Amino acid sequence: MAKVTIPIGPQHPSLKEPESFSVTIDGEKIISMTMKLGYNHRGIEKACEERTYLQDMYLIERICGICSHTHSTCFIQAVEEIAGLEIPRRAAYIRSLVGELERIHSHLLWLGVAGHEIGFDTLLMYSWRDREIVMDLLAMLTGNRVNYAINTIGGIRRDINADNIRDILKAVDTLEERTKYYIQIATQEVTLIQRLSGVGTLSFEDAKRLGAVGPTARASNLPRDTRKDDPYAAYGELNFKVVTDTHNDVYGRTLVRVGELMESYAIIRQILTNLPDGPIAVKAPRKIAPGEATSRYEAPRGEDLHYVKSNGSDKPERVKVRAPTLANLQSVSKMLENGYLADFPIVIAAIDPCFSCTDRMIVGVHHPDGELAGAMDWKALRTYSIDWYKKNRGVNFKIKA
Amino acid sequence: MIHSLFAIFIFPGFLFLCVISLAAEFIDRKVYARLQNRVGPPWFQPLADMIKLFGKEDIMPEEANPLMFKGLPIFALAAVATAFLYIPLWSPESLFSFDCDIIVVLYLLTLPTIAFFLAGWYSTSLYAMIGAIRSLTQLFAYEVPLFLGVLAPAIIANTWSLSGLIAFYRIHPVLAACNMLGFFVSIIALQGKLEKVPFDIPEAETEIVAGSFTEYSGRLLAMFRMAIAMELVVGASLFSAVFLPFGFGLPLAGAIAAYIVKIVFIILLSCLIRTLFARMRIDQMVEFCWKYLAPIALTQILINLLIKGMVL
């Protein structure tokens, strides 16, 4: 069979979000790959400049549905640094707690997606069932299953009580037991290991050179973890280890994530045992003094970075978001070299891509002269569909002015 | 004449096959769901799916060859339904049994795969094309172990006809136990024929959308779906006649019950395989079939030849 280029995306079953990849294959082998990003660009950075800091926090939380706490905490940390606010220790601990719960839910989600990408739907069903436990915990603690909105400038919004602590500890015990079972599957199931090992290799040198972050870097034995390197919230006082692996492939990335789940359970237990008493927030000014700050946060997918510049008003001058997926994209091209088409979905999934995070920002695509090259605008599309139904189905829809 | 037509189209022919295929699909889906900790579909779901698909619009790519595109689903369906007529279900004789019918059944079961390949090829879509090539590649991998596995029992029985086979094992029931290796190989190869996990490579949705069927919709897709559902039942019936030749001598009700128990057992095995494994890559699949399945099937043949030489 001659070389063919197949489009994967913007709409494709293996992609959970719209992005477009063009893969040139020779038989089953991948020759080259190009990508077009930006389908999820929503103009959030620009929108942030027109809203107050507190409104921005809620907006930024909606950059991503999975690592929403990541983005809001990262942004809030930058704002607090500019304003010189020291958040109470209890607030820092609870931020870490929600962050770890979020990591658990994200990694369990990833495990399911990875299973689905290699046709192992049973794993998908099992891990997503267990993910519900974490989602329920988050709903109990914050009021929401996603977009928790627990942060506020200067601390957190909701405190936790003894009942919550008991429920969390109980749930964590269940999850730990289930995770042990997944570790057993990951290390014993033959087809799973066959599909994952040797796939999408990224050597230590390449990971370092291409700037890989998060589990992608750690699976290439590169111990990059912002929680350790640049401690924030309560991580400086917590005892945990950075899970690394030397497999350098998708299998390694699976082991790292499952290992991190176990670490997260340990971290949560520590947080709950050592939870300090005290207030949960300090009063924050409405206007933030001029200044700038860069904040880093270890998202489930890797390092998240926010840069905030203030101009003395109640609205920021500039907000910049760099999501972990963007840092890992270069590595993906490397991983796909000489791979199989069949491995494409799992290699892409293995960096746990979050294109919503990556693209962030659209305000509305308007050509200066009012028309779009090669695309229909909303009105034309509507007229077309009404005509189509009139012609082919004999249905006459009335157009309301 | 009327009696034959009734047998072919109504009972135990096409219509009956449709009904048990849908029932089999329900069992497969429900058990699959329960094994995965899900609730699973209600009993009428496969039928509802079919009705829904039949009510949908047929969309055909402009580039596609209309004759082939529309003809192939019917071709696949007809091939499977025909194969069913030659398999003894509960009576020791099948409807139209003749000498060497076991070979005919096996080849009729190969036809749907060829139809999937051609359907993908004539769809002129990239995904369908890749799916088609994968179907054919896979066919060469599982077909030989499957044939060897199914034909091994016939070696002992010294006959190429299914009714002869059953008659033989009614006299020597113990010898049926010797064919378990072949049964094991065939069940796994059947997964390839049905394009199910771990061999659902030709329609791996996360890679090539729906493989050969990417461009199919509406009635035509329904026919393909039906053909696959029927293939499961026909395959299970064939295996139950060849590897589990029990219950044929019972009174009618008992024989039917035995038949149902046997095919449900085989469907459950297939379902379990589907639950337990991840999808293989095409190169791994071919390697697996030639490195493990084919030698095991050959071992079965060897065992049967030895038994035939020494015991009988």
Added chain:
Amino acid sequence: MTIEQDIQQTLIQQFPFLDGKCTVKRARRLSATVDYAQFRTLFDFLADKTDFCILCTITGLDEGEQLSFIYHLAREDGVMIDLKTSVPKTNPIIKTVFDRFPAADIYERELIDLLGTQVEGLNPGRRYPLPDTWPIDEHPLRKDWKEKEA
């Protein structure tokens, strides 16, 4: 002397023009401002001699008369420097750092689309993050940009 001050001293020693322009903001955070003429020398020095081996991202700022760029560089031990440089808005040309950090490719494409920077030496590729139909001369993150009416 802390590690941050150590880095600060090394930098000022090597590049006297940084005196007063390189500060330690807090633990593990440095910032430096440099003219674009000396930028690349300092950038390479940071990357090669002081272990700033991660380019986290490049932030583009519209500061009225000029466009500023902050290169966020980090070390494996968590120390991070925000290296700021500016070019005039009338002639916003910078050279790519893709040769040093392959990850810079996408960050620089973002600067082209959103701030209207021109980046020299970038490989041909598709634009990011705005769609292909977006007008080439509209840059949403410029302060004077207004959404056009349909």
